[in-house]
Amino acid sequence: MIEVSCRLVRPRFVLDASFTAPNGCVALFGPSGSGKSTIVRLLAGLERPDRGRIVVDGRTLVDTEARIDVPVHKRRVGLVFQDGQLLPHLSVRQNLEYGRSFAPRDARGVPFDAVVDLLGIGHLLKARPATLSGGERQRVSIGRALLAAPRLLVMDEPLASLDAARKLEILPFIERLRDEWDLPIVYVSHAVEEVARLANTVVRLSEGRVVAKGSPNDVIGAPAGDAGEAAFPALSLVSAKVVHERPEFSVAILEHPAGEIVLPGSAFRVGETVRVAIAATNVALAVEEPHGLSVRTRLRGRILRAEEGPGPSVHVTVELSGGDRIVASLTRLAVADLDLREGREVFALVKTVAIDETAVATLRRDQAGP
Amino acid sequence: MWSFTPEELVAIKLSLRVASVATLASLPFGILVAYVLSRGRFRGKMLLDGVVYLPLVLPPVVTGYVLLILFGRRGPLGAFLEDAFGIVLSFRWTGAALAAAVMSFPLMVRAIRLAMDTIDRRSEEAAATLGASPMWVFLTVTLPLAMPGIVAGAMLGFAKALGEFGATITFVSNIPGETQTIPAAIYSYTQTPGGDEGAFRLSVIAIVIALGALVASELLSRHTTRRRAGLG
Numbered sequence: 104m105i106e107v108s109c110r111l112v113r114p115r116f117v118l119d120a121s122f123t124a125p126n127g128c129v130a131l132f133g134p135s136g137s138g139k140s141t142i143v144r145l146l147a148g149l150e151r152p153d154r155g156r157i158v159v160d161g162r163t164l165v166d167t168e169a170r171i172d173v174p175v176h177k178r179r180v181g182l183v184f185q186d187g188q189l190l191p192h193l194s195v196r197q198n199l200e201y202g203r204s205f206a207p208r209d210a211r212g213v214p215f216d217a218v219v220d221l222l223g224i225g226h227l228l229k230a231r232p233a234t235l236s237g238g239e240r241q242r243v244s245i246g247r248a249l250l251a252a253p254r255l256l257v258m259d260e261p262l263a264s265l266d267a268a269r270k271l272e273i274l275p276f277i278e279r280l281r282d283e284w285d286l287p288i289v290y291v292s293h294a295v296e297e298v299a300r301l302a303n304t305v306v307r308l309s310e311g312r313v314v315a316k317g318s319p320n321d322v323i324g325a326p327a328g329d330a331g332e333a334a335f336p337a338l339s340l341v342s343a344k345v346v347h348e349r350p351e352f353s354v355a356i357l358e359h360p361a362g363e364i365v366l367p368g369s370a371f372r373v374g375e376t377v378r379v380a381i382a383a384t385n386v387a388l389a390v391e392e393p394h395g396l397s398v399r400t401r402l403r404g405r406i407l408r409a410e411e412g413p414g415p416s417v418h419v420t421v422e423l424s425g426g427d428r429i430v431a432s433l434t435r436l437a438v439a440d441l442d443l444r445e446g447r448e449v450f451a452l453v454k455t456v457a458i459d460e461t462a463v464a465t466l467r468r469d470q471a472g473p
Numbered sequence: 474m475w476s477f478t479p480e481e482l483v484a485i486k487l488s489l490r491v492a493s494v495a496t497l498a499s500l501p502f503g504i505l506v507a508y509v510l511s512r513g514r515f516r517g518k519m520l521l522d523g524v525v526y527l528p529l530v531l532p533p534v535v536t537g538y539v540l541l542i543l544f545g546r547r548g549p550l551g552a553f554l555e556d557a558f559g560i561v562l563s564f565r566w567t568g569a570a571l572a573a574a575v576m577s578f579p580l581m582v583r584a585i586r587l588a589m590d591t592i593d594r595r596s597e598e599a600a601a602t603l604g605a606s607p608m609w610v611f612l613t614v615t616l617p618l619a620m621p622g623i624v625a626g627a628m629l630g631f632a633k634a635l636g637e638f639g640a641t642i643t644f645v646s647n648i649p650g651e652t653q654t655i656p657a658a659i660y661s662y663t664q665t666p667g668g669d670e671g672a673f674r675l676s677v678i679a680i681v682i683a684l685g686a687l688v689a690s691e692l693l694s695r696h697t698t699r700r701r702a703g704l705g
Contacts (some may be wrong), residue, residue, distance in 0.1 A: 147598075147602050148602075149598050149601075149602075175598070175601040175602060176601050176602075176603075176604050176605055176606050176607075176609075176610075177604075178602075179604065180602060181602065181603075182598075182599065182602040184595060184599065188593075188595045188596060188598075188599040189599075190596055190599065190600065190614060191596070191618070191701050192617045192618055192620075192700075192701060201600065201603050201605075201613075202603030202604050202605075205603060205604025205605055205609075206604060231700070231701065231702070233701060233702050234702075247603065248602075248603070251602075251603045251604055
């Protein structure tokens with residue numbers, strides 16, 4: 104359980120945020136300047152709230168009323184910075200071992216070799232940070248935080264400086280930390296795909312305040328509300344089971360009660376359940392099953408509602424047969440021409456190549472639902 | 474031309490000793506003051522800043538005179554040091570070292586402070602989140618990262634201490650074998666008929682030592698940079 108309730112006033116910025124979240128991965132999500140990084144610094148103890156308290160797993164880190172303020176070095180909050188922040192004068196091995204000697208004796212059980220293996224950095228131990236690539240630096244940074252035996256792992260835009268290929272390299276490691284290590288994680292990002300993939304709970308921030316909190320589907324799947332959030336693409340999350348692979352085409356076929364989903368990539372195991380994030384702009388609607396169309400993914404459903412979006416667009420939410428919702432961003436013209444009213448039966452069409460591979464997550468069993 | 478007289482050799486040795494002692498003894502204070510000026514946020518920081526840099530802008534004679542008043546045998550600090558520890562500074566080589574240290578202190582602090590200012594504060598924050606107490610952060614992160622600046626500051630201070638003249642001659646006079654450093658010896662030569670040759674010889678030596686110090690500092694700082702870049 105992570106409980107944050109802090110107020111902090113700075114010139115040109117006021118943070119007044121409160122939320123509680125169960126253990127697992129909590130994503131702080133929002134545009135630049137929304138207060139994500141300030142909350143990270145508050146959690147780590149690098150910043151002090153004017154008023155408020157932070158409790159992680161029953162341990163009070165700061166409580167201004169009770170005059171508790173655990174200093175940074177005693178908090179055991181593993182912080183992974185945006186650009187790694189490795190100590191430049193130390194080798195990779197020395198960086199990894201830096202936090203170890205400070206961890207309490209009984210907590211030093213985190214095995215060095217296991218962490219090095221998990222992150223695939225064994226060949227880098229003798230190198231200096233300056234010679235590493237961005238992805239390598241980030242993995243070392245995660246390893247360093249883990250080896251200090253943290254009670255909470257806080258990652259501040261850990262993938263922001265990386266290209267798509269590197270993101271795909273690191274995301275599975277974070278998933279494994281969440282699932283195999285049972286470490287509470289606070290994950291900060293403004294990339295909706297990462298949040299969709301990793302989070303159990305999403306806290307959406309805007310101008311220093313919590314504007315929404317809940318499951319990824321509830322918070323991210325909801326169409327963008329006021330104008331301030333229009334910068335976020337509406338996104339839907341659909342979970343389905345992999346039924347077979349077609350390696351010759353580099354795709355996997357998923358079974359959803361509403362129809363088949365064809366996914367790009369080949370890193371799937373048959374039988375596992377995955378969560379796919381689909382941007383509303385990549386979804387088209389058809390009022391009857393189309394013929395002679397290249398789009399492979401056709402999901403049957405019923406229109407739940409249509410909401411005005413920015414400019415000429417309308418967000419149409421479709422309730423798929425067998426659960427899940429998918430949002431399509433259409434022009435007002437198309438909605439009028441096809442008479443897309445509430446309750447109408449439609450097919451949601453998704454181009455396979457438009458699905459972002461970073462946004463496809465493997466789910467742990469207890470998240471996959473029945 | 475190139476055979477040194479015994480007096481000149483004494484002056485060279487004395488200069489090296491005075492400058493080395495001045496540099497080594499003031500370096501810990503220099504690092505501390507630089508750290509406080511770089512990281513501290515407190516009332517009176519501007520005052521400390523001013524006091525540290527004062528010898529840089531004051532006429533050296535004034536600095537020497539202030540030292541004489543404070544550390545002379547009847548000065549408040551001088552009397553205390555003699556009573557308590559038996560240390561006498563006035564008209565001794567130790568006094569020359571003190572004068573050289575005070576005069577070179579601003580240069581030393583400036584170089585170290587600049588190096589500390591350019592350290593990415595997030596490196597220190599990262600170390601703290603990994604469990605390092607403020608003291609450990611200073612010892613294992615700030616100090617090593619500031620090392621090129623500390624080396625440069627020490628070398629600059631050494632070169633400056635070697636050339637210190639005004640405050641030294643005011644505070645401890647110009648006694649051959651005790652307080653007559655290279656600059657003081659050169660000055661004596663220029664005041665003596667036929668002393669040109671000796672003044673020239675010692676000037677060349679002063680240039681050689683100063684250049685040597687600067688080159689050594691450059692080499693050391695390059696070495697550190699190469700290691701950081703993962704080349705060494």
